Amino acid sequence: MPQAVETKDLILDAAELLFSENGVEGVSLRALTREAGVNLASVHYHFGSKEAVARAAFCRRVRPINAERLEMLDRIELEGAADVEGILTALYSPVLRLARSPVHGRRFMRLCARFYSEPGKYLESAFEEEFSEVIMRFERALQRALPELAQPDLRRRMHFAVGVMVHTMLDSNRTRQWTAGACDPLDTDGTLDAMVRFVAAGFRATAKGSTLAAGIQGTTQAA
Amino acid sequence: MPQAVETKDLILDAAELLFSENGVEGVSLRALTREAGVNLASVHYHFGSKEAVARAAFCRRVRPINAERLEMLDRIELEGAADVEGILTALYSPVLRLARSPVHGRRFMRLCARFYSEPGKYLESAFEEEFSEVIMRFERALQRALPELAQPDLRRRMHFAVGVMVHTMLDSNRTRQWTAGACDPLDTDGTLDAMVRFVAAGFRATAKGSTLAAGIQGTTQAA
DNA sequence: GTCTATAACTAGATAGAC
């Protein structure tokens, strides 16, 4: 009785779990297949290599997320509501929403954040492929929302915005312990709101060479 | 002719280089000792284990940095100049300054950021030991500088501030490529300025439950 | 498609000569 699909998904589920906790290099195929309840050789049959498993586990979740990001961005741009807060919400909320599912969600967030900070050429190219369009589109949108901000500053701040996101996603034990009691990691609405407020204010901060005070929140501009 | 000190440092230098590029798990002791030009067994003689090498390489650089952070914080608090910008400068500049030394500086920044996002109990406890005092002191200082900000929000925002720092420190190939031309990664003054402006504005953003508009930069307050 | 068995290799750690 062939059940190839099930085996493939069992492997990806286990990869998501174990890679997120131990990193790719920290997980042997033996541990992976034991967790998945499948045979060791099936990994090579279905994926060809350990690296390919990592890529597949990554792409399986990241593609719908990025599609939703672009969809949200399209929508707010059509509605003419593409202010900084709206753009950041389009960037953050699809990935934070996933965290609501305690089963696979938070697990994948950690996986994604770990991939992002892990070495290895195999993941590098995956990031390039999956994110290049998203980065380009969001950069253009933010540039339109912040016309006074010079491009070098904009890029640096996008970099910071990603840092806030990745670090929130990492949600290591260290972090959870530090903020214990202060904020519930499962409170994704609160987290999203806090991230958007913080980062939007950062984007609107006065840049070094700027002669214009562009740091006021809301719609009014200072002279 | 005994040259224990030199061997120890050669190992730590090689560890800093290789761990920063490939992660701890991605580097074998054989590759490490080949790079260092020392014998394989000397690692166990001097450190006892691979994990102990990682810890030692980490602590060697992080201790002076954290000492300088606390020193700077002490100074600005005595001078009564502990505003958000000053506190963030005390937090960021000692580690960014290190990046100026192209030899060991940038290398260690990547090592530190990688450790931060890597698994393994051995590093977890090192972070705990080395950072607990820094975190406590800076949280207290920021709370004083931002008396209107509730503690849960403050902690979340400190978390974001660390995310900006770690992500900047990671400075992966991906990042360098993306911001190519936009900003010089060796321009530490510009990077520091950009980080402080961005994060300070984030800290001053209006919090969700807040009735007070505290998001205005500079000294003026909105009604 | 799935399994067992094993090949081919690498890892961290150690013993003991020098």
Place this chain on the structure above:
DNA sequence: GTCTATCTAGTTATAGAC
């Protein structure tokens, strides 16, 4: 303190029966 040689245990990957 430094070296060679080696141990044990782990790894990825594959060949071939079912």
